[in-house]
Amino acid sequence: MTAVRLPARHQFRLIDILKVVAAQCIVLHHFSAYGPLSEAATGALPEVMAWLYDNARIAVQVFLVVAGYMAAKNFALTHRPGSALLAGLWQRYLRLAFPFIAALLLTVLCSALARPFLDTAVVPAAPTFTQFLAHASLLHSVLDVESLSAGAWYVAIDFQLYAPQALLLWVSRGKRWLSMGLVALLCIASVTWFNTDASWDAWALYFFGAYGLGALAWWAGLRARHGLYAIVLYATALSAGLASLTVNFRERMALAISVSAVLASFGSWQLRLPRWLDYLVGQLSRTSYALFLVHYSVLLLANAAWAELGWEDGDAALFFIAGSWFVALGVSYLFHTQVE
Numbered sequence: 001m002t003a004v005r006l007p008a009r010h011q012f013r014l015i016d017i018l019k020v021v022a023a024q025c026i027v028l029h030h031f032s033a034y035g036p037l038s039e040a041a042t043g044a045l046p047e048v049m050a051w052l053y054d055n056a057r058i059a060v061q062v063f064l065v066v067a068g069y070m071a072a073k074n075f076a077l078t079h080r081p082g083s084a085l086l087a088g089l090w091q092r093y094l095r096l097a098f099p100f101i102a103a104l105l106l107t108v109l110c111s112a113l114a115r116p117f118l119d120t121a122v123v124p125a126a127p128t129f130t131q132f133l134a135h136a137s138l139l140h141s142v143l144d145v146e147s148l149s150a151g152a153w154y155v156a157i158d159f160q161l162y163a164p165q166a167l168l169l170w171v172s173r174g175k176r177w178l179s180m181g182l183v184a185l186l187c188i189a190s191v192t193w194f195n196t197d198a199s200w201d202a203w204a205l206y207f208f209g210a211y212g213l214g215a216l217a218w219w220a221g222l223r224a225r226h227g228l229y230a231i232v233l234y235a236t237a238l239s240a241g242l243a244s245l246t247v248n249f250r251e252r253m254a255l256a257i258s259v260s261a262v263l264a265s266f267g268s269w270q271l272r273l274p275r276w277l278d279y280l281v282g283q284l285s286r287t288s289y290a291l292f293l294v295h296y297s298v299l300l301l302a303n304a305a306w307a308e309l310g311w312e313d314g315d316a317a318l319f320f321i322a323g324s325w326f327v328a329l330g331v332s333y334l335f336h337t338q339v340e
Contacts, residue, residue, distance in 0.1 A: 009226055013271040013278070015069070016285035018062050018259065023288040025059035027295045027328060028052050032322050035122045035303030041321055044314025051308050060154060061210050061256040068214025069263050072183075075169055085170045087178070092162050093138070099340040101136050102154045103293035107149045108132075110297040114304035122303060124148050141202040150296045153202075161211045162205035180219050184233040187212025191241040196248050210256035213237060225232060234264060283333070290340050291332035296299035298328040 032052035042049040104307050108127060115123045127135075127148055134145040138156040146151065165183060172178040191209035200206040213234075220234035241257045273281065284291075302324035306317070 013281065014266055015066055015263070017271075018286040018319060019066060020281055022059035022062035023054075023291050024325075025056040027291060028321075029059075030285070030296060030299055031325065032056070032121045034150070035118060035306070036297060037303050037306045037317050037321055037324075040306070040312055040317035041313050042314070044318055055251070058252045058255055059250050062152075062259050063154070064210035065208055065214035065217070065256050065259045065263065067158060067161065068165070068211035068216075069212075069218045069260075069267060070214075071165055072215035072218040084156065085166055088133035088166055089163055091269050093159060096155055096159055097136065097138060098145060099293055099335070100138075100152075102339050103297070103335070104135055104148055104152075106297045107300070110263070110300045111148075111163060114300040115340065116232060117304040118300070120238035124302060142272070144202070149293075150299075151292060154292070157204060161207060162255055164204060164208070165211070165215060180216070180230055183212050183215050183264060184237050187216060187237045188240045191237070191253060192244045195253060196244065205283055205313065209241060209253060210260075213260035214263065216269065217260040220264050221267055221340065234260075284329075287308050287329075287332045287336040291328060294331050294335050295328040298324055298331055302327075321333040 012185040029052050032041070038049065040052075049213075050221045056190045076095065107124070111123050112126070124147070131148065132147050134143050135148055135152060137321075138159050139145075141153045158307040168182040168186065169179045172182060183304060186205075186208055190205055190207070190212065194200045194203075194205040195207070195209045197206075204211075216230070216237050217232040238257060238261065241253060245254055272278075302320065306320055311317070311320075
C-alpha cells in the first residue's frame with residue numbers, strides 16, 4: 001500500500017509477493033463488507049465471504065511491516081541536519097498525499113454517481129471543505145473526521161509512522177546503536193502497551209509495533225550487516241511481542257510478528273520466478289498503492305450498477321465482484337501510470 005520504489009527484477013521479490021497478496025485481500029475484504037453485492041454474494045458463498053469480512057482486513061499488517069522494513073533500508077544511519085529531516089518529511093507527504101487527494105476527488109465523483117442507487121451506509125456523504133481539508137492534510141483520523149473512502153486512515157498512519165522513525169534517527173546524531181535502540185524501545189512500548197488499547201488506534205503509537213518490527217527486521221537481516229547488536233534488538237522486540245500475545249492475543253500482531261520474522265530471514269533473497277510471473281508480480285506490486293486508493297470508487301459504481309439491475313442471484317453477484325475486481329486492477333494501473 002505504501003508508495004515505495006523497489007529495486008530491479010529479482011531483488012526483494014518476496015516483498016512484492018507479500019504486497020500483492022495483502023492488497024488483494026484488502027480489496028476483497030471491502031467487497032465483502034459494503035453494499036448489496038456483498039449481501040447477494042454471501043448467499044452463494046457464506047463461509048468465504050465471512051472469512052473475507054472477518055479476517056482479510058488484517059492483511060494491512062503486512063504493509064505496516066513492509067513499510068518499516070523499506071524505510072529502514074532507505075534511511076542512512078548517519079547524522080543529517082534538521083533541514084534534511086524536514087525535506088524528507090515533506091517529500092514523504094507529497095508521495096502519499098498527492099495521489100491520495102486525486103483519488104479522493106475520484107471517490108467524491110463516484111459517490112455522487114452512486115448515491116441515488118445506494119443507501120448512506122455505503123456511500124459517503126458529500127464532503128464539506130473542512131472535511132476534505134482534513135483528509136488532504138492527513139489529519140482526518142486524529143481529528144475524528146468522517147472518512148471519505150474505505151481505508152483512508154492508512155494513508156495518514158503511514159505518514160505518522162514515517163515521521164517518528166525519521167525523528168528518532170535524527171536525534172541519535174548518527175550513532176547507529178542509538179538509532180536502532182530508540183526504534184526498538186518505541187516498538188516494544190507499542191507491542192506491549194499501546195497496541196493493546198484500541199483507544200490509540202488513530203495514532204502511530206498503536207501501529208508502531210508492526211512498523212518497528214519491520215525496521216528491526218531489516219537491520220537484523222544478513223544484507224544490512226549491522227552486527228550482533230541489531231540481531232539482539234530484533235530478538236528482544238520479537239520476544240516482547242510474543243510475550244504480549246500470551247497476555248492479550250491479537251491476530252493482527254501475530255501476523256505482523258510472523259511477517260517480520262520472514263523478512264528478517266529471507267526478505268532480501270533474490271527470488272527467481274518464471275519471467276511472466278515475475279513481470280506480473282512486479283506490476284501488481286508497483287500498483288498496489290494505486291489499487292488501495294481507487295478500488296473503493298470501483299466498488300461504489302459496481303454496487304450502484306448491481307442495485308439498478310435489481311439482480312439478487314448469489315452466483316451472479318460473485319461474477320460481478322470478480323469482474324469489478326479486475327476493473328479495479330485496470331484502473332489502478334492507469335492511476336499509477338498517469339497520476340501517481
